[in-house]
Amino acid sequence: MSEPAPATNYLNWNYSIRSWLLTTDHKRIGLLYLMGVTFFFAIGGLMASLFRMELATPAGNLVTADTYNKLFTLHGVVMIFFFLVPSVPGVLGNFVLPIMIGAKDVAFPRLNLASWYVYIIGGCITLYVAVTGGLDTGWTFYTPYSSTYANTKVITAALGVFITGFSSILTGLNFIVTTHKLRAPGMTWMRLPLFVWAIYATSLIMVLATPVLAITIALIAIERATGIGIFDPAIGGDPVLFQHMFWFYSHPAVYIMILPSMGVMSELIACFCRRRIFGYSFVAASSLAIAIIGFFVWGHHLFVSTQSPYAGMVFSFLSFLVAIPSAVKAFNWTATMYKSSVSWQTPMVYAMGFMGLFLIGGLTGLFLANLAVDIHLHDTYFVVAHFHYIMVGGALMGYLGGLHYWWPKITGKLYPEWWGKFSALTVFIGFNLTFMPQFVLGFMGMPRRYYSYPVEWQALNVLSSAGATILGVGYLIPMIYLIWSLKNGKPAPANPWGAKGLEWTTPSPPPMHNFEQTPIVTEEAYAYGNEGHGHG
């Protein structure tokens, strides 16, 4: 902290556009991802605000039914494939993972840049679909909406998702090889920060699951082009086979979205409680357990399809099983906080938001994993509320917490702490106001994906739309003060939080090759308490 930051760093060594667009520096690629995911988040958020406006009144009077279908479809496609999946791995993983393990870069820097371009190409195709007629199948591309009865640009949209899938595969491959091969001397597996464990587990899912999504999408196109029966029962196919293959990717994809944020959580809790994470090895192993068990539960999306009751029972049981590693994390974070002296800085406030919201999201998942209860709740707003608590309450809160935590490292600037806490609280309140009423609506039987509803449900829908407005403001505030801080923020010291971890031993912003010399690791992760009690 005392030594002055060196004059050149990864940001200021070259300002040309070319040096950004052709960069192979993982830190700059992380920032390219930051711009990409922020853009797509704004698009997805815009769609959400439009259909929440429609749902403020029972009658379908703001947009037509067709437009409504296109709005929620695009919201889902953009938010899942172009925001949630690439957000934490693409932005934070790219930026901090190599630094955390003491490496100069990822294992394949050019492949890393390629994966960003592949992501952007997939995104452009999706935007093209959005402005030239849209897509109305829902983000799940279910047959026969996407095959026999397709009346929108299904194949083009599917191509966009197909292409962006390869970005995930390349990123996952890169992180796996990086973690295996580029760890600094002394950085053993059991000394890895839990964020690295989480990203590693996520990468395994990306590499093992995403190809199945690509194959499934390709099969839709093949069925259309050749007339070979795959999903269409009229020519000998099975529409439920599509659901099997789709969810073989898409359930694990939930963990692609949430696991990285769980990794962020471990970093935040350890830093702001000044403690080693309680049960480190269990939290690390639970990431792998979630990644693996997550592949055996996909049938819980098919309980009310024609899936056999026998398969339903097996998938129901296995779905309950995932609760165990998730609970291991939640309990161990709580145990870490127990009797520690917590400093309530912005990232920690986000982390507490994650804890509360992920808890509700996870526990309501148990309702849905229950065969009989799911018959009542399937395709209602209860499901919508449940997965938003996981994806937005969990994954997005973790992403924002991590972004605030590493922002001083990434940019070399501090953001206004008061505004940070204010935005975290606004997001928390807005989020609950938006989605808590949806649990009630779903329980009362309001189906998802309808643009009008009976009058007696208006009060709860208005609450939800009002909450969405607050939530929108909550997301705008950080966008404003973070951008403001780039120019006006106080310069950040190398280690503004007094945190452990290699990324805090290098200047903010880091030099081009991360470290002046390769660090040698001599202690476990989160070795707090070696410097005595107290902090500040």
Add this chain to the structure above:
Amino acid sequence: MKHHIVPVRLYLGIFGALMVLTAITVTVSFYDLGFLNTFVAITIAVCKATLVILYFMHVRYSNKLIWVFAGAGFVWLVILIAFTLSDTMTRAWIPLPPPLPM
């Protein structure tokens, strides 16, 4: 990392084997073997894939970690197929009505 040098003759031999197997697949397709049709076709395909992975993709000469990762892909394929079959093989199939006249 040491790289194993594979003689060109081996590559050509593998290529020849793949061509022969392709010829067998095509030839077999002219005979109706009943329930063995799929079985034979998939067996030949698996042999070809194994040759490609072991020799063209150099897995045969790679370390244990590469074997684990290459193997994992196939274990996951088995998960996909086995659990999907756990549904389709235990469904109460309702006979389809005859197709509507177009």
